[in-house]
Amino acid sequence: MINTIIFDIGNVLMHYDFMSYVRRLWNNDEKIVEKVTAAIWKTGYWNELDKGEDEDRIISLMLAAEPEYANEIRITIENVGQTMSRADYAIPWITGLKERGYKILYLSNYSELTMRSNPSVLDFMPYMDGGIFSCYVRMVKPDPGIYQKICDEYDLTPENCVFIDDNYENVCAAKEFGLNTIHFTGLAETKKELECFLS
16 A cells, blocks of 8 residues: 655756756857756766765866866856756645645755755755655665665655656666656646556
């Protein structure tokens, strides 16, 4: 019987769009967009921030990856909070499920830099029962260890949980671990699929 629902955060409980932000920031200058995106994302360094690695060191590596665009990379990182916006449906969705007796947790690849950059998008967190940010456990999804970590920390039985994530790779790893899973592709579809688990 399902008693716990575990939510990813980015593009599930809040909106996140890096590419639109970078294009807007640099006025659709494709060369800058390409170089900044390569240094921050394609190097894998952003993942290292999500793992809780030293922030100054990782940012230095990003700058070194495209030194001619170091200033643009730095400005992009300093304003990265603009990639995120709150999802107005998050709090009603969470509180509605809690009123029905479900434990509500989060499990998210998230860095301290991201938390600082736009804390208002996390306004749903006080309504939840807890959760795990990757930067504090030094593991990121889809590492099976992070699913084990949340189960250990909150005394969860995987088959009694539903995990919701927009990243298909994370969903597949969670399912292999033993969690019931939903690949988030939209609010209406996900709510309908969740009710199938809860009924």
